[in-house]
Amino acid sequence: MSTANTAKLKEQFDAGLETRADFTIDQPTERYGAVDHAVWQQLYARQTALLKGRVCDEFLAGVDCIGMPHDRVPSFDEINAKLTPATGWQIVAVPGLVPDQVFFEHLANRRFPVTWWMRRPDQLDYLQEPDCFHDLFGHVPLLINPVFADYMHAYGRAALAANDAGALPLLARLYWYTVEFGLIRDAASPNGVKIYGAGIVSSKGETLYSQQSAAPNRLGFDLERVMRTRYRIDTFQKTYFVIDDFAQLFGVAQTDFAPLLAKLATEPAFAAGDVLEQDRVITHGSQEGWQADGDI
Ligand SMILES: [Fe+2]
Numbered sequence: 001m002s003t004a005n006t007a008k009l010k011e012q013f014d015a016g017l018e019t020r021a022d023f024t025i026d027q028p029t030e031r032y033g034a035v036d037h038a039v040w041q042q043l044y045a046r047q048t049a050l051l052k053g054r055v056c057d058e059f060l061a062g063v064d065c066i067g068m069p070h071d072r073v074p075s076f077d078e079i080n081a082k083l084t085p086a087t088g089w090q091i092v093a094v095p096g097l098v099p100d101q102v103f104f105e106h107l108a109n110r111r112f113p114v115t116w117w118m119r120r121p122d123q124l125d126y127l128q129e130p131d132c133f134h135d136l137f138g139h140v141p142l143l144i145n146p147v148f149a150d151y152m153h154a155y156g157r158a159a160l161a162a163n164d165a166g167a168l169p170l171l172a173r174l175y176w177y178t179v180e181f182g183l184i185r186d187a188a189s190p191n192g193v194k195i196y197g198a199g200i201v202s203s204k205g206e207t208l209y210s211q212q213s214a215a216p217n218r219l220g221f222d223l224e225r226v227m228r229t230r231y232r233i234d235t236f237q238k239t240y241f242v243i244d245d246f247a248q249l250f251g252v253a254q255t256d257f258a259p260l261l262a263k264l265a266t267e268p269a270f271a272a273g274d275v276l277e278q279d280r281v282i283t284h285g286s287q288e289g290w291q292a293d294g295d296i
Contacts, residue, residue: 017095019095022102022105022106023094023095023098023099023102023113024092024093024094024113025093025094025095025116026093027075027076027077027093027116028093028116029073029075031117032072032073032118035120035121036073036117036118037071037072037073038121039118039119039120039121039124039133040071040072040073040118040132040133041070041071041072042121042124043124043133043137043202044068044070044071044133044137045070046124046204047137047201047202047204047207048063048070050204050207050208051195051201051207053189054189054194054195054207054211055194055195055196055201055207056184056186056194056195056196058142058145058148058196058246059141059142059195059196059201060141061141061145062140062141062142062143062144062145063141065082065086065141065144066079066082066083066140066141066144067082068136068137068140068141073118073132074136076091076092076093076114079091079136079140082144083140083143083144086144086146087110087143087144087145087146087149088110088149089110089111089112089143089144089149089152090110090111090112091111091112091113091114091136091140091143092106092111092112092113092114093113093114093115093116094113094114094115094116095115095116095117096115096117096129096130097115097129097130098113100159100163100168101160101163104156104159104160104163105156105160106156107152107153107155107156107157107159108153108156108157108159108160109156110149110153112135112139112140112143112152113135114132114135114136114139114140115129115130115131115132115134115135116132117131117132118131118132118133119131119133124204125203125204125205126203126205133202134198134199134202135198137201137202138198138199138201138202139179139198142196142198145246147246147247147249147250148246148249150250150253151178151246151249151250151252151253152179153253154252154253154254154255155171155174155175155179155253158171158255158257159171159172159175161257161258161261162257162261165258165261167261167264167265170227170228170261170264171227171257173226173227173228173229173230173231174223174226174227174252176231177221177226177229177231177240177241178197178221178226178241178243178249178252179197179198180197180198180199180200181197181199181200181206181210181231181237181240182195182196182197182200182221182240182241182242182243183195183196183197183200183210183211183218183240183241183242183243184196184242184243184244184245184246185242185243185244185245189211190211190212191211191212191218191282191283192218192242192282193210193211193218193240193242193282194211195207195210195211196243197210205236206236206237209236210236210237210240213236213288214283214285214286214288215236215285215286215287215288215289215290216236216237216238216239216240216283216285217238217239217240217273217275217281217283217284217285218239218240218242218281218282218283218285219239219240219241219242219275219279219280219281219282220241220242220244220279220280220281220282221241221242221243221244221248222241222279222280223252223255223260224260224264225241225270225276225278225279226241227260227264228264228267228268228269228270229241229269229270229271229272229274230269230270230271230272230295230296231272231295231296232272232294232295232296233296234294235289235291235294237272238272238273238285238287238290239272239273239274239275239285242282271295272295273285273287273290
């Protein structure tokens with residue numbers, strides 16, 4: 001999500017974009033060229049075809065509701081014209097990753113920072129940092145869902161408080177295992193799960209892997225368990241946490257995080273691939289292809 005990447009920011013400053021104190025810019029729509037629009041079109045077509053039957057219904061409903069264009073990079077204003085009246089959220093353009101505190105302040109005010117630039121044609125399958133396709137196609141459809149919208153808002157406020165309390169890693173794990181890499185129960189689907197996390201829905205490889213591979217663990221979501229679990233940023237996840245439904249996230253949004261953070265402050269973290277006795281195990285991963293180290 002939001003480690004400052006000064007090289008990318010510097011590149012944008014050098015390009016003459018005026019960045020405000022909250023790291024937002026006006027979306028420089030005039031800078032998109034034919035290649036950017038073609039990359040959007042290709043990724044949009046590929047992911048929407050792949051996601052049919054694999055992503056949760058709420059995501060597809062969000063794509064429809066927002067009316068995201070399939071053949072060009074969307075204008076953020078046109079997205080907001082649909083999004084803001086529905087749930088009070090708006091997207092704001094940023095040059096790239098922004099500092100944690102800035103990112104959470106945006107979320108706590110129902111603003112979702114979206115990277116303005118598009119990846120190159122040789123980066124369709126993998127990109128180290130989020131681009132416009134990941135941020136917009138991956139994250140924004142669920143922001144028009146009222147329950148998920150409230151969860152993201154509550155998350156932003158909790159993360160600000162956690163940052164002040166020096167407990168950010170606990171909240172970072174929650175974001176990772178829900179907003180980015182969350183799965184949701186669906187009895188009729190392979191391994192009993194569908195997808196909702198943005199890091200999965202914007203990735204061809206992880207869409208297939210997270211739902212169908214025998215390698216990863218798929219465990220029932222438990223808030224404390226998730227907040228204590230390290231994760232991977234360099235490979236597919238070793239473990240996915242599976243919510244029963246979005247109502248479960250609504251419950252998380254009601255949590256009083258201060259006592260929970262205090263309680264967990266002294267508890268050791270679990271490795272990304274651990275399966276514990278108390279876990280609700282949906283699939284116990286074969287561990288094929290797992291690397292031994294590198295958990296964050
Ligand atoms: Fe993301």
